[in-house]
Amino acid sequence: MLVKVGFAVLYRWRLKPGREKSFVETWAKMTELIKEQCGGLGSRLHQLEDGTWAAYAQWPDRETWAAMQGRDSIDKIASAQMREAIEESFEPVLMVPVKDLLLFD
Template identity: 45%
Template sequence: MYIVMFEFVVKPGREADFLAAWPRVTQGIYLFKGSLGSRLHKSEDGQWIAYAQWPDRDTFERAQDVGMNEAYHREHQAMRDALNLEETRIVYKMDVACDYLQRRPFAVE
């Protein structure tokens, strides 16, 4: 699995726009580009941090050349419009060394 971590810088007064577009953009990237989804976090000091999961580095790199349909493209543009793109950045690109996230309770023996 391959992870890409982002730091998003949202324009003042545009958080609602960013948050409204985020789920649809994530869904479009999942449906059209092959991601495994992503999570968005807000740090204690107000930074927006996200990480996207990909099956592998090659799928992530190829995704840059894959388009989405018009509805998802509009959502992507709306999200970009809410961001300060000059300050938004990829923080890390990394391979998963050990994955132990669980969506269900751990089976404790």
């Protein structure tokens, strides 16, 4: 099934040393919940060469993403665990795909 990605957001963080595993686990949990309950299309988590972390989240449209921003956390405990692992958060980068050449199975 082909899913149209109409909006994407790039998030970036600097994590506290030793908190990487906790962050990855709670990021995965939150991503699954966002897919199930908020209409998100999924995300990829990356560790950058400069030591920061980035996640590329895909959405069907900006409106679906904005609706998720305005609601309470879908898992307050997981959200708190993620925040505890983050030393610094950078401003999200909002993007509209122009050409999509990613391969999906």
